[in-house]
Amino acid sequence: MGMYHGVAGHAPVGMLLCPPLGQALMRTHRIYRQLATGLAARGICALRFDYRGSGDSAGDSLALDWQHCLADIRSAAAELRVRSGCATVIGFGAQLGGSLALAAAPAVGFTRLILWDPVLDGARHVAELDAWQEELRNDPLHYARPRSAADADGQWLGFPVSPHWRAQLSAWRAEPARIPVLIVDSLPEAMAGGWSPLVEAGAQVATMRPGTHWGDLHRLEHAILAPDLLRLVGEAVEQAA
Template sequence: MGVYHGVAGHAPLGMLLCPPLGQALMRTHRIYRQLATSLAARGICVLRFDYRGSGDSAGDSRALDWQHCLADIRSAAAELRVRSGCAAVIGFGAQLGGGLALAAAPAVGFAQLILWDPVLDGAQHVAELDAWQEGLRHDPQHYVRPRTAQEAAGQWLGFPVSPHWRAQVAAWRAEPARVPTLVVDSLLQPAASGWSPLVEAGARVVAMRPGVHWGDLHRLEHAILAPDLLRLVNEAVEQAA
C-alpha cells in the first residue's frame, strides 16, 4: 500500500519515506503526510508506503519479515522512479524505518539518506521495547489492573510480535551506507556518541527540538508534532536539489 505525492512536470529528485513499525508508525503517520505534502510543494516527488503486514498493507502483522521489508523498500523505490522519472531518490526513515532504509540503501541506490532517530543496534532496541511493554503492563492509565505476563506476552505496546521478527530485529547492526547521510537527532545523544557508527563514516548530525520520547507511555496514542523536522528535512533537500 502506497501513496504517491506527485508534482507538475519533470521531478529531478524524489524521496521515499520508509515508515517505522508498531506504535511509532501510528504516531508518525501525520508528520509523514505533512512532510510529503511540503516536499511536493517544493517540486520533490514523494512516495509513502507500508510494508506488507503493517499499516494499511495486506498481510498478517505476525508474519513481519526483515527481508520482506527490504524487498518492499526496493519495490517502492522502483515505483517512485517509474512514476516520477526522477534520476535520484533520497531515503528517509524514522526509528526502525531509518534502520531499514540504511539496510536497503546499497540495493536501492539512494542518493542520500535522512534518518530520524534511526535504530542502529537492534538488540538495544528490542530491550527498549521490552522495557516499555513491561511498563505498559502495569500502567493504570491504560488498564484498571496490571496485566499478567501471560496476557502481555508476544506484544510490543499493543502490537503482536512474533519470535521470528523479534530475533531478526535483535540481530540488526548498522553499517554506514556509502552515501551522504544526515541524522536528525531528537534523543539528545551526548556529542552525537549514539550515532558514532554513522558519524565515523562522515554522517552529519543535526539536533531537532523539542525531542521525541518514543517510549512515553502517556503519549502512545498521540501524534508526533515535529515542525522542526519539516524545517530540517526541507533544508537538507534544498541543498541536495
C-alpha cells in the same frame, strides 16, 4: 499500499519515505503526510508506503519479515522512479524506518539518506521495547490492575510481535553507508549520542529539540508534532537537488 505525491512537470529528485513500525508508525503517520506534501510543494516528488503486514498494507502482522521489508523498499523506490522519472532518490526513515532505509540503500541506489532517530543496535532496541511493554503492563493509567505476564506476552505496546521478527531485529547492527547521511537527532539528551557507527564514517547530525519521547506511555497513539523536522528535511533535500 502506497501514496504518491507528485509535482507538475519533471521531478529530478524524489524522496522515498520508509515508515517505522508499531506505535511509531501510528504516531508518525500525520507528519509523514505533512512531509510528503511539503516536499511536493518544493518541487520534490515523494512516495509514502507501508510494508506488507503493517499499516494499511495487506498481510498478517505476525508474518513481518526483515527481508520482505527490504524488498518492499526496493519495489517502492522502483515505483517512485517510474511515476516521477526522477534520477535521484533520497531515502528517509524514522526509527526502524531509518534502519531499513539504511539496510536497503545499496540495493535501492539511494543517493542520500535522512534518518530520524534511527535504530542502530537491534538488540538494544528489543530490550527497550521489552522494558516499555513491561512498564505498560503495570501502568495504572492504562489498566485498573496490572495485566498478567502471559496476557502481555508477545506484544510491544499493543502490537503483536513474532519470535521470528524479534530474532531478526535482535540481530540488526547498522553499518555505515557509502552515501551522504544526515541524522536528525531528537532523542532526549540522556538517550542521545549513540550515532558513532555512522558519524565516524562521515554522517552529519542535526539536533532537533524538544526531544521526541518515542516510548512515552502517556502519548501512545498520539501524533508526533515536529514542525522543525519539515524545515530540516526540506532544506537538506533542496541542498541535494
